[in-house]
Amino acid sequence: MKIDETNFVKQIKTRNTDALDYVVDNYSNLVFKVIHRVLNLGFKIQDVEECANDVFWSVWTNIDSFDEERGKFKSWICAIAKYKAVDYRRKLYKQSTEECIEDYVFCDQAGIENLIISKENGKEILQAINEMKDEDREIFIRRYFLSEGIENIAKFFGVNRNLVDQRLSRGRRFLKERLMILKGDLL
């Protein structure tokens, strides 16, 4: 059968490798651009290609995470490319945070309360993020998963950076409150 933009997602889900070929053929330019932007000029061409391989592999193995109702595939693969490139750059520079983080600590602005989140709470965190206000959530994801700078986020949304700061602050507070309700016994 011929793969095209109307059926490739479904065909990936049924494990038709022609559909993955289709994605590589049609989205390579975009994926490479995104990776280049993150990795900048100092990297070798092989690194970009290796990272791109990871991106396409992620699409193949996580196609069930793509929400056809919600988003556009083009945007989704771009976000994955950005996420992978940031991760790649971190590893390539042997960032010292390569140790496994078992627990981490949220501090609120006053630094008084501490909320300890253990690794079992991954599902709760996800649920809480999904319950954030829409505008807070996208900013939160861009900042903390895609490592975007505040100025860049502000530029993208066409808003003042203070607004971005406020939304992030609101998002963090929401997350903390949400998780406190879910795991009150941790405190």
Add this chain to the structure above:
Amino acid sequence: MMKDEHFNLDEKDIFKLLNQVNINESEFNDMDDEVQKIQKERIKKNMKKRIKSESIDTKTRIRNKVIRYSCAAAITGVVCLAGAATAFPAFAKNIPILNSIIQSFNSEYGDHGDYTKYSELINKSVTDNGITISINEALADDSELVIGYTITSSKSIKGQVMPDLLSDMKVNGKSEDAYGSSGGKYLNDCTYVGLDSISTDQIHDLNNFNVDLKINDISKELPGEWNFAFSVSKEDLIKNSTIIYPNTKIDFPDSVVNFDKLMKSPLGITIYISGNYKDKGKQSHFGIFDYNNWLAFDDKGVELYPKSIGGGTSNINKQPNFKSQMSFANLSDDSKYVTIIPYKVVPSEMGSAEMDKDGNEKVTTIEGVEEIDTEKTIDGNIRLVSPIQLPQGKMGKLFIKDIFTKDNVTTVKYTAEGIAPLTQGNALRILDDKGNSVKLVDQDIRKDATKPNEFTMRLAALDPNKKYTLHTTTFNNYEVRDDLKLTIRLTK
């Protein structure tokens, strides 16, 4: 299943979240990358291979064929400091810098340029929420602005600092796309030392940079606001640099490369090139242009440490079709000329893409070159009676002279003979019984500049009861073009 570093979420969950980020293609419209057909074919083939091996459930050892040592980023090869050799107090508002951070990071990788001399002391500190950020020093050169900083707190900040601290930086009033190299290391639980850089080659003809830096939230665990303003000048560096216009070129099989400018600064040699493809329909399989990897040697024939090679930009609709920069560290200040030898690394799979006169692409896939390695098994507690030779094909060979373990570190002393001794020396690895590389304690193998082909490699201690493999490559997939060698005078 892979876990995200900071939230401990499964990747599939993160990818679900990414549905909600609207990334617009137009964000990248100013970039001209066109992925070559042969790259796409290669990726597709890789995918099929991976799918096949996953379904058969074989244990395939995925070896990293790209030798990463030379992959240092533009200008500063940035990685972590190896273990705190300098004693820093556990907590202090303003930590006096005993050694330049920028110097340490570069020396760590084998680049011993005099960064200390040309780094400017900034020493500005701001405290918020009990966390102090100090901008310790900055260095501006021809294409980058590098900043060294320290983060301290009375509480533990281990594992909480994210990279790209300096993503919100304005230089001379303009917001820069702040993606450059970045790296850092925890000296102890309460102290983090880092380096970030941004490229400044869009800021032309200015020797002084006024920097406005707003740091908002080091990470979600370390919120706060720290603002800095300072100036950095590259005048000192420029004053002590020589610019040469070589007015020469290399005629490669697929392109002509012009040597536009060579800059010899106290921190290294940068060669600026541009060029055109001979056949615009048939582009390089190996990078911006064929043979975009270079070896460089000083006037004594000593190989120079490559800081940044192989990158660049290309667009067949522009003149010139491509541009690139190659940077090498200086070995001696009085070197009178530099010699370049281009080479290319042939990947394990390749093919050719050609355009016929109707503009249709025709792709033929032919086998690439599988890398052939040299391996020799040793015991973890080996004591050498005579040197072990590791042949490296037409490049030459390594002589392993001594291996010993002390204080939790294994030291290997060896020499290289051949065409490119430094490149050869960096191609040595020790693999454990699972085929994984034993971790290096430091990346700088050339400890004595007066003995440039004698190397010392320091690694995590070998287990005396286990077996290991001395591993190197025969460089059979390297095509070194000695016939295209070029020598450029460094004096006017």
